[in-house]
Amino acid sequence: MLNALEVFTTVSVGVMVGVEFSVAFVINRILAALPDDSCQLGRAHGGRMLGAVMPVWYVSSLVLTALWAIAGWHRPGTGLxxxxxxxxxxxxxxxxxxxxxxxxxxxxxxxxxxxxxxKEQGNRWDRYHYARVAVLVAAFAVLVSALV
Incomplete structure (x- = not known):
C-alpha cells in the first residue's frame, strides 16, 4: 500500500510541476506574443481556470506527501x-x-x-511564479530521490 501511495504522490506532484512549468515557460510566452487585448484576456481566462483547479492540487499534493511521510516514518528516505x-x-x-x-x-x-x-502586475506575478516553480521542482526532485 505504501508503494502505491509513493507512486501516486510522485506522479501527482510531478504532473503539477509540469503544468506550472508549462505556464511559466510556454503558455505565458505564447500569450505575451499576442496583441495586448488577446494577451490580457488569455491571462485572465487562465487565471480563472487554473485558479479554480490549482489550490486543490497544491493542498492534495501536500496532504499526500504528509501521508507518505507518516506511513513510511521508519523507512529510509523519510527525511527527504x-x-x-x-x-x-x-x-x-x-x-x-x-x-x-x-x-x-x-x-x-x-x-x-x-x-x-x-502588464507590470502580470510581470510581478510571473517573477513570483518562477520562484514558486523552482520550489516545486526542488520538491519533486526530493520526492523522486526518496524513491531510490
Missing part, C-alpha cells in the same frame, strides 16, 4: 519526504501571500476595465 513536504508548504504560502492576490485581481480584468499597470 518531510523535506519535500516542507517545500510544498513554502509553495502554498508563496501562492497565498504573493500570487493569489494578483491573480484574484487580474482574472476579472477585461480590455475595458484593466488598470494602466496591468
Amino acid at each position: 519526504v518531510v523535506t519535500a513536504a516542507g517545500l510544498l508548504v513554502v509553495s502554498v504560502v508563496m501562492s497565498v501571500l504573493l500570487l493569489v492576490p494578483i491573480n484574484n485581481r487580474s482574472k476579472t480584468w477585461t480590455p475595458e476595465n484593466r488598470p494602466a499597470d496591468w
Whole structure:
C-alpha cells in the first residue's frame, strides 16, 4: 500500500510541476506574443481556470506527501519526504501571500476595465511564479530521490 501511495504522490506532484512549468515557460510566452487585448484576456481566462483547479492540487499534493511521510516514518528516505513536504508548504504560502492576490485581481480584468499597470502586475506575478516553480521542482526532485 505504501508503494502505491509513493507512486501516486510522485506522479501527482510531478504532473503539477509540469503544468506550472508549462505556464511559466510556454503558455505565458505564447500569450505575451499576442496583441495586448488577446494577451490580457488569455491571462485572465487562465487565471480563472487554473485558479479554480490549482489550490486543490497544491493542498492534495501536500496532504499526500504528509501521508507518505507518516506511513513510511521508519523507512529510509523519510527525511527527504518531510523535506519535500516542507517545500510544498513554502509553495502554498508563496501562492497565498504573493500570487493569489494578483491573480484574484487580474482574472476579472477585461480590455475595458484593466488598470494602466496591468502588464507590470502580470510581470510581478510571473517573477513570483518562477520562484514558486523552482520550489516545486526542488520538491519533486526530493520526492523522486526518496524513491531510490
